[in-house]
Amino acid sequence: MTRTSINRPYMWLAQYYDQLFLSFRSPMDAARQRVLGRILPRVASACDLACGTGTTALALTREGIKMFAVDLSPAMCRLAREKAHRARLPLRVLCADMRKFRLPESVDLITCEYDALNHVQCRADLRMVAESVARALRPGGYFLFDVNNRSGFERYWSSIFWAEQPGVVVVMRNSHDCRHDRAWSDIEWFIREGNLWRRRRERVDEVCWSSDEIRRTLHEAGFDRLRAWDATPFFKDNPLIRPGCRTVYLARKASA
Ligand SMILES: C[S@@+](CC[C@H](N)C(=O)[O-])C[C@H]1O[C@@H](n2cnc3c(N)ncnc32)[C@H](O)[C@@H]1O
Structure with a gap:
């Protein structure tokens, strides 16, 4: 890393x-x-x-x-x-x-x-x-x-999603706050660069209507x-x- x-x-x-x-x-x-x-x-x-x-x-x-x-x-x-x-x-x-x-x-x-x-x-x-x-x-x-x-936020924005493909691994930590109708995914990337795996982060926020x-x-x-x-x-x-x-x-x- x-x-x-x-x-x-x-x-x-x-x-x-x-x-x-x-x-x-x-x-x-x-x-x-x-x-x-x-x-x-x-x-x-x-x-x-x-x-x-x-x-x-x-x-x-x-x-x-x-x-x-x-x-x-x-x-x-x-x-x-x-x-x-x-x-x-x-x-x-x-x-x-x-x-x-x-x-x-x-x-x-x-x-x-x-x-x-x-x-x-x-x-x-x-x-x-x-x-x-x-x-x-x-x-x-x-x-x-x-x-x-909101029930979608409760059901599937509460767990960790993980996927792997050649050269890339993604871990999405999904959370929600139903009182405020919000959910977010903290996403960590592990991306292969030669012999190293570089770590990146990004975040997606959602609001339910x-x-x-x-x-x-x-x-x-x-x-x-x-x-x-x-x-x-x-x-x-x-x-x-x-x-x-x-x-x-x-x-x-x-x-x-
Ligand atoms: C979950 S992806 C869905 C992409 C595509 N509609 C699909 O079905 O695969 C959400 C997309 O919304 C775009 N997006 C988020 N906020 C936006 C905004 N304010 N205006 C335009 N695009 C936006 C993101 O860049 C992303 O491509």
Whole structure:
């Protein structure tokens, strides 16, 4: 071990995200297909918000949708651009904060997957995200997202997750404080550099939003319909996800 350093979140996570976590993303594909079923064929343009390494944005690009992708992490944006370049797919990636992002044109659909919305830290931020999403959508456009709920924090943000792949080991110490609706993961990386293993740290914080807070915030931002699905059926191979832990939402921006 040589030395330690603390990084902005989603720097090391970005670098090893696909290697370590890609297999955990398939439930979100199932949720998207189920929830967007009849809507997707009518979607011509869309944006994946908090796009990570661009997996969803590229999947939708492959369906013929004109895609934008937004993420705050420069490392995630770089990886998404590289993946698009390798796949020879047109994807415009914008490095921006989901609270303030602006797209060059309005789109039919915005997705925000894998509890990215839990990453905003206060109600005012949640409101900013809802307003930015509403501004970016055409009237009648849809916003698809999923969140961890309080019972999800209690159930799976309380243990140590550990994974190992060639050249990298990650230990995530997950904790929560349900009285304040917060959870966090202190992440330690051990990354092989020649004969040495370098240790790195970063931290991800999440806040959970009740369905009432989500409903009110979206309504105030101009969404007139909200449907919710419990995510358990999409995560059937994951015994940690039980009813109430995670919810998938679909909101519709009011028509003009
Ligand atoms: C759990 S990952 C999910 C990534 C991707 N949506 C997926 O399904 O794999 C959360 C993502 O949210 C991004 N993020 C966190 N806060 C953000 C913000 N304020 N604005 C934009 N992106 C943000 C992180 O950089 C990270 O890529």
